[in-house]
Amino acid sequence: MHYKHITVVFFLFVLCVASLKLKAQNQVAIVNANVVPMTSEIVLKAQTILISNGTITDINSSKSVKVPNGYRVIDAKGGYVLPGFINMYTHVNEANLMLYLANGQTTVRDIPSHINVLGLREQIKDGKVIGPRIIAYGLRATGAPAPYHSQQPIFNIDQAKAQVREAKRLGYDGMYVYATCLPETYKPILDEAKKIGLPISGHFPIFINENTVLKSKQPEFTNLTGITRGGKLVMDKAKLISLLKHCDKAVTPSLAVHKTWSLSHKKDSLYNSIYTQYIPPKLRATWKPDTIPNQSPSKYPYANVAQFVKDLSDNNIQLFLGSDGGYPLVVPGFAYLDEMKLFVEAGISNYKTLKYATVDAARFLKLSDVGTIEIDKRAELIVLGANPLKDISAIKTIEGVMHNHHWMDKDHLKNELLKLDKSINRVNDMFHDWKPKLKTNSKTTQLNYNFYSNDVLVGQQRILIDSLENNNISIRSVMVVDAPDYRHTYSCHRINGKTIDSLSIENKGSEGTTRVNAFKKQDSVLVLGQSPFHGKFSYKKFAPPNTQLWNPFISRYFELDNMVNYHLAYVLNKRLKLNEADMFKAIQIELNSEEYGEKYIVDQAMVTIIKTSEQDFRLIYPGFSGYANRTRLPFNVLIKTADAHKIKAVLLGDLKIVLVDN
Structure with a gap:
């Protein structure tokens, strides 16, 4: 596809304007709601949720709660209210913030992160921009040059400690370890991070003995890099699961990416089936089917990967959902809902999948104010048109999102996506x-x-x-x-x-x-x-x-x-x-x-x-x-x-x- 015009809208300014038009709601009542609190596998029927200054102050039967004067009343019309989803692995930029909110993700973890994302994070906190809550993990710890020109490898203990301290100084919420992290720097990175209180996530380092990695202070492994290669496990499954469980490690598998790899022989039809209208031209240019290596017919054993994730769940290994949004043909926001569906298709229960996406992720990130619907928690909520405990497809029936004091109904979200679609190819005087x-x-x-x-x-x-x-x-x-x-x-x-x-x-x-x-x-x-x-x-x-x-x-x-x-x-x-x-x-x-x-x-x-x-x-x-x-x-x-x-x-x-x- 050839685009005659560059994207010439400063997306940040567009979103700033949008935020000015969407007034914060200090006193809100959501009535006629079926509440899925995620404290257990229950549904509280016909409830009223009272919200004051972004905090839940009461949850009770609609018959027994009188809405105080001055509250804005939102009728859920029998819909299902859940905590906002937490996307544990994605790539944020100025153009995709609304893609997350429109798909129910009120918190996202940007891995590995960049300075521009720190700017977005702060402007969202200040209410200058409408977007999900951002948890930013950067800088990177890599032992070999990675796909960005200024991504310096670190080769010794002094560099390792300096990288961790710099990440902390810059204000990142955590730091990220690449698969290429070296044995000489791995332990010093983890020790320094623990010393200064900086969380660590990352790949499974491929140059380090697997027992050393599994018994290390790294609490989580993302997208199965270093654990699988070409869709096949690179270590003994039983031993790996035993050590993951014994050492209390978590895994964010990013099944959506593995599914995409398995469909690479159908990349033309896959490209035409996804929401490319929301992808900025520069990124979209690298997604074109003729830029992606041909793998036809596909021999990627996705079923093996899905079964491995099911085995992890059955053995109570902590899993999280993160779609790696922004990876070629993986559309931010939308792919996360696909990720959730892939978990269920792998044989994981609806409730367990939803739990990974909410309360478990919040607990891991030490976000005590979100993850469940309870009194004194932040009102980070989504309203669905159907019950996701019965049919996981209900996660796509979003009627509205409550986030950061703002209520965004289905029409508002639809209009924001329409504006984004138009702005991506609109001509303007950028000079x-x-x-x-x-x-x-x-x-x-x-x-x-x-x-x-x-x-x-x-x-x-x-x-x-x-x-x-x-x-x-x-x-x-x-x-x-x-x-x-x-x-x-x-x-x-x-x-x-x-x-x-x-x-x-x-x-x-x-x-x-x-x-x-x-x-x-x-x-x-x-x-x-x-x-x-x-x-x-x-x-x-x-x-x-x-x-x-x-x-x-x-x-x-x-x-x-x-x-x-x-x-x-x-x-x-x-x-x-x-x-x-x-x-x-x-x-x-x-x-x-x-x-x-x-x-x-x-x-x-x-x-x-x-x-x-x-x-x-x-x-x-x-x-x-x-x-x-x-x-x-x-x-x-x-x-x-x-x-x-x-x-x-x-x-x-x-x-x-x-x-x-x-």
Whole structure:
């Protein structure tokens, strides 16, 4: 599917507007309700629930409770009221918050998390944004580069302890261990986390003896990574279950992902059956069937995985529901309800499944105010049109959701999803807020670029090249990156001959605004700035002649964010002769959350640019922060030029950057 327009709505702003229109309800009475309190397998018939300032104050027979004056009355009409569901494994961004609420998930755990999610978490707490309660687990503990460029591996005890302390300092609710965590760092991570009171979740580490892992302080294992491979157990089932039980470990299996893998040979029909209209273009581009490896016919033994989960349940191993929403073809919010149905289809009872989704998850997360419907608990409630204890499909008959003092009925939820659907492909002026910094004059050359990933438009950039006195120039830019990690970035480079004197950056995302200034001073670069959650920073880096100050990475899909860097490399080297090359050091400011310590702010690499024809250049760089230069060949970027200052197109794998006619 080809989309002609980028997503150009700042989803955070859309949701802020929505929150202003939805007034908080301080005094609420839900009447004619069949209450499923989840304290036991019971249904309390024909009840009235009184709620004051978001807290349940009374639950009793509708006949014996008189609704006080001034209360808003919500008629459940004989529907079934349950505690809001808790999604224990998903991926949150600015565009999918309503997908969770519309599907009854009032609490979600974002794993592994990012700084932008911390920003969303705080704005939801403050009532500025309508969204589920977020529990954010980050940073990551990995022993090998993972699929994000700035996800640094940790190799020794000092790095392990520093990573844990940094996660705590930044305000994460927990930290996440990857399957590649090393034996040298695993125990120090867990010891430090216990010492400072930071919860841990994660994969089952594959490089560590299974007895060591099962007897460790890691309380939970997610999505069966490290436990299964290709749908088959990698260790003895009886021994594994015995140790899981003896050591009191929990498992979040994410059956929805395993089910998707088993249907990979039907990926075309699967793609057309899911709610892709709610998926932002950049993410949707990686979900297209032709981007997912072909596995036809499917040999993935899903039945084995489902039976294993049933065996865990039968042996009273604590299970949780988490759908890994955001994984290819796994739609956030909706997939969680599918996950619940898959549990029941595996042979787990309706009540036990609902218990995993509510009271058990709340207890594990130490959320004493939710998980059951009782007096003095928070009114985090969903109203269903049928009884899920009898038919698990009833979880999809959502009549309304009570969350964070707000009542959202079925019509409201439907309208919010409709607005999200429209906003994802709506055209707007995303450069409007930057007009004062994007003024032009007679000496300004303006260039507009579109970014395509797998032929889907996923980003925009405006570049202004200004002629200054003494043949100096400046390059100003605004970059818009699609969700997830939706943000705007403004930068300004001042260039003196072949020397970049200074760089100024202003980056806006849901976590807040980051400001950075970098200055060349003789043989060094001074970097000063302030970033939300990280605070103020100041660094001095050695910078030999011909060092370039490069624009930041601003998303996990870092190839999208470098257009101005290609311009800088080209403009400073456009006089190269045919087949002549120039090599230079690039110092780059990073604006991602995956880093720890100094490398969050500054990184550097050697870059080569070669003139391959009169109109073409090739730029080669190893990638920054460990990922690309440890696991992949250097990136080869083909640059096609138009004239002295214009790049006509940039090609890099499935990424295409194209000059738009002015």
